[in-house]
Amino acid sequence: MRFEIEHLSKSFEKKEVLRDINFVFEEGKIYGLLGRNGAGKTTLFNCLNRDIKMDSGNLFLESCDTRREVVPEDIGYVLSTPTVPEFLTGREFLKFFLDINETSVKDIKPIDEYFEYMRIAPADRDKLMKDYSHGMKNKMQMLVNIIAQPNILLLDEPLTSLDVVVAEEMKQMLRTLKQGRITIFSTHLLDLALDLCDEIILLSHGELEVVEKSNLDSQNFKDRIICALQEEGYE
């Protein structure tokens, strides 16, 4: 499977944020998306998830010689600021999610198994999510996206609010989840990107480019990335 972005552009008034992006993502890889503050990472995710309208562009999924347009069910999106219905308990939310996705979710398990998988303590499962910490809300948002098994998983800085133990578990989880899908992971943490991601891509001057690792050792690779990001500067 390949995810193809063709001629994606997006401007806000006079500011051109995404400039005619053409890019192909491949199945089974985690792509680390890096860019300066305001480079357009969230805008790119919002366009891919159709939360905002692209000015132009097309999104395709290609597999086994067939090519079709990306549909909303193909995409899972974990936002940096988790949005969960705070008036529900964790259990009610999961139950509701499983009920409305009964036909599409494969191999539905008992709800507590999902909580166990995400290491949400029994005492927290029946609490209203308004009383959840930022990290716990983040875990719930990650969990529903994991259950939905989307072809394309977009993660906008999802690990920043998690404690070191949970972040490590989540990294491990993402490594096992990457098979059979395309994962695009935006972060400002260079070491995390290098540790977790198969490819590093930069969003710079409104365009996406792969940073080739070629024969560089990790320090030189880091230097190359930082140097490329420094060139972005301010416009």
Ligand SMILES: Nc1ncnc2c1ncn2[C@@H]1O[C@H](COP(=O)(O)OP(=O)(O)OP(=O)(O)O)[C@@H](O)[C@H]1O
């Ligand atoms: N709704 C909007 N209206 C006007 N301008 C916007 C809007 N959303 C984003 N922008 C502008 O688009 C540019 C890209 O913003 P975006 O949030 O996508 O960057 P980012 O790479 O995610 O930044 P950060 O790393 O700081 O989170 C910024 O200049 C921002 O001000």
